[in-house]
Amino acid sequence: MAGERIMELKDISISYVSKKEKTDAVRNVSFQLDKGSILGLVGESGCGKSTLASVFLKLIYPPSKLMGGSLNYYGRGDEEDILNLKPPDLRRYRWKEVAMIFQGSMNSLNPVMKVEDQIIDVMIDHDYSYTEAMNSVDKLLQMAGISKRVRSLYPHELSGGMKQRVNIAIALSCEPKVLIADEPTTALDVVVQDQIIKKLESLRNELGLSILFISHDISLVGVIADKIAIMYAGKIVEIGKATDIMNNPKHQYTIALLSSIPSLEDSGKKVKGIPGKPPVLNREIIGCAFADRCAKATERCRSEEPQLEQVDSEHLSACYFPG
Amino acid sequence: MLTLRYVRRRVLYLVLTLFVAISINFFLPRLIPGNPAITVLLTRYGNHITPQELRLVESQLNLSGTLWQQYVGYMVALFHGNLGVSFYFYPASVSSIIAGALPWTLFLLGSATVISVILGVSIASFIGWRLGGKTDSMVSTISISLQSLPVFWLGLILQIVFGLMVVINGVGLFPVAHAFSTNVTVGPNLAFIASVLYHSAIPILTLVLISFPGFALLMRNTISTIINEDYVMMARAKGLKTWRLKKMYINKNARLPVATSVALAFGNIVGGAFLIEEVFSYKGIGWYLYTAVTTSDFPLIDGIFLVITITVVIANFIVDLLYSFLDPRVMLE
Incomplete structure (x- = not known):
């Protein structure tokens, strides 16, 4: 089932530019976000997840620079090119459409x-009346799962955990259609983490939100996401339905990531780390970026970069050794 | 939030500070060589002094006995609210001199500080939005240059410019000496107030030019770090109107360090105001202090330093209150 898309990224590249060097944090990323679904974006620290997240609201300020690509939004009917919106239109798009x-x-x-x-200021600036904004504060806080008492704190x-819920309440205030959640649970303990995840899931179900859920924790994403995209060194290396990615991964990096999760059921399972560290992105990478850390890497992997190719229905992988 | 506990602690702090300041103020001037009693007698009665006269005057001026005895005598008198008699302006009492001079200094200082803060903050909010641009580097350079000028030198230059160079009908554009003209009656009448404002224009301008750059630069630098804070990024993402982003998210946070620096800078401004009063023959506390120091007028020096200490401590107290009002994270406890 190919869902109806609400956002589509095409060939997005973002670099951090200084006088001395250029670091390519995001390299030619394309994917689409389906309406009412949760897409999980997984990768190690420094792989470009947050930089990629910034493009959805066009929050690209120096030293980061958009090197190319387009972002189309379909939430208001027609196709809209977000990266070319004029400042006043961009302001109205922010938070109202995508929070x-x-x-x-x-x-x-x-x-x-x-x-x-x-909460009130963003609503007023998006054309809600003051009374309307004032009255919705309680409801929003309740929706985010926090006592309305905190409104005056x-x-x-x-x-x-309370701050994170307030952030969720603010994110929901203008009734957006898309929610970008960039490591929303990273600094929280597991109990609160679980509550926040459940909250996001129920929001998707109740409000029909489309969510991009970014995390370095693939087991967490496996629980919540409908689709998962795996990011490595600024590129999407594998993307597919969550069940396929979790049970039948194709890219060697995804396989390595999954085998690094400790299991509750299988106590005899060996937890494996991934040796080495991700490549630095301030010079051109020849071949597969994961080759240096990959057990199966061959000469071809080091000289010729594998491209994303269909391996199954709605399942793409960029690896010469599928499975 | 103001609590009783806070006020109590603050008052204790004030008393301690005063005690230390009073003691230092007492001993320091008396380390200057010379006998003020002789100076007083010489200026009043010519060069014919008998030892009896000298001893009489010495005991009247609390100059007899050891330094410790004098210190105890001074402290006892002080507890009775008696600041003593000025040597130089004998027989005027120190309290009456201070009472006459203090309003002038407070007026000069207060207006200069308020104008400097408002000007500094406004300039910073303007260039904080254009960091790294031409306006920014220009304003920053001018601010740093102004800040580095000696206050009395700038005062002299402005005297020359407004008093001698810009001349209308043979008279300087602005008066460059005294607090008001001699042809008005002192009192709450329009002519007097106008004359006071007219006379204070250049001294205040001098103080403002020296003190506003510090506030402007501090706030500009604070803005340059605040602009990278997570909450500012989130405010941008929220699609807020630009004025709201600037006013509520950037300026509201950037002015906090400025409030702290007002308290710290107040001491400097006090020092600057004193030099300025001397340059402009403006008969405030500073002018009297200058006179007192050059004539070894111990009681007057002590009295004026006492007033300065009280002023600075009170100013700090006010800034503390203001700060707790500006930043909800600060509790005065």
């Missing part, structure tokens, strides 16, 4: 403003 939960969400709240004011009076 985001940030990685550093501990520090994402303005320390000198009350919680309710940080300042961020420093909240715990990490």
Whole structure:
């Protein structure tokens, strides 16, 4: 089943540019986000996940630079080219169409403003009336699973989990169609982590949100996502339905990632780490970026870069050794 | 938030500071060689002094006995609210001199500080949005240059410019000496107020030019770091209107260090105001202090330093209160 797309990335490349060097954090990434579904984006730290996330709201500020590609949005009927929106239109698109939960969400709240004011201000700037905004604060906080009592508190009076819920409430305030969740649970303990995941899942079910869920934890993504994209060294190396990726991975990197998860059922299973570290991205990579860490790598892997190819229905992998 | 515990601690702190300051202020000037009693007698009665006269005056001026005895005598008098009698302006009491001079200094200092902060913050919010641009480097360069000028030198230059070079009908554009003209009656009348404002323009301008760059640069630098904070990125993502992003997310956070620096800079501004009063013959505390120091007028020096200490401590207290109002994270406990 090919879902109806709501966003489509084509050949997105983002680099960090300084006077001395250029680091290609995201290299020719293309995929689509389906309406009402959760796409999990998985990769190690530094693989370009967060940089890629910034493109959805066009939050690309120096030193990062968009090197090419396009981002199409279908949430308002017609196809819209987001990266070429004029500033006032971009402002109206942000948060109203696509909202985001940030990685550093501990520090994402303005320390000198009350919680309710940080919900109300964005609603007013997106054409809700003041009374409307004022009245929806309680409902939004409740939806995010937090007591409405926090509305008159300042961020420093909240715990990490509470801040994350406030961030969710703010993200939902303008009724967006797409939610980008960039490591939304990273700094939280597992109990709260589980609650937040369940919350996101129920929001998708109730509000029909399309969610891009970014995480370095493939086991976590396996629980929540409908589709999973695996990112390595700035590229998507494998993408497919969550069940396929989790049970029948094709790319050697995905296989290595999955075998690094400890299992509860199989206590005899050996947990394997991945030797070495990801390549630095400030010079051109020849061949497969994973080759140096891959047990199966051959001469061909080191000289010729494998391209994403269909290996199954809706399942693409960029590896010469499928399975 | 203000608690009783905080006020109590603050008052204790004030008393301690005052005690230390008073003691230092007492001993320091008395280390200067010379006998002020002789100076007083010489200036009043010519060069004919008998030892009896000298001893009489010495005991009247609390100059007899050891330094410790004088210190105890001074402290006892102080507890009775008696700051003593000025040597140089004898027989005027120190309290009456300070009472007459203090309002002038507070006026000069207060207006200069308020104008400097407002100007500095406004300039910073303007260039904070254009970091790295031409305006930014220009304003920053000018600010640093202004800040490096000696305040009395700038005062002299402005005197020359506005008093001698820009001349209308044979008179300088602005008066460059005294606090008001001699042809107005002192009191709450329009002519007097106008004359005071007119006379204070150039001294205040001098102080503002020296002090606003510090606030502007501090806030500009704070903005340059705040702009990379997560909450500013999130504010951009929220698609807020630009004025709201600037006002509520950037400036509201960037002005916090400025509040701290006002408290710290107040001491400097006090020092600057004193030099300026001397340059402009403006009879405030600074002018009297200058006179007192050059004439070894111990009681007047002590009294003025006491007032300075109290002013700075109170200013710090006010800034603390202001800070707790600006930053919800700060609790005054």
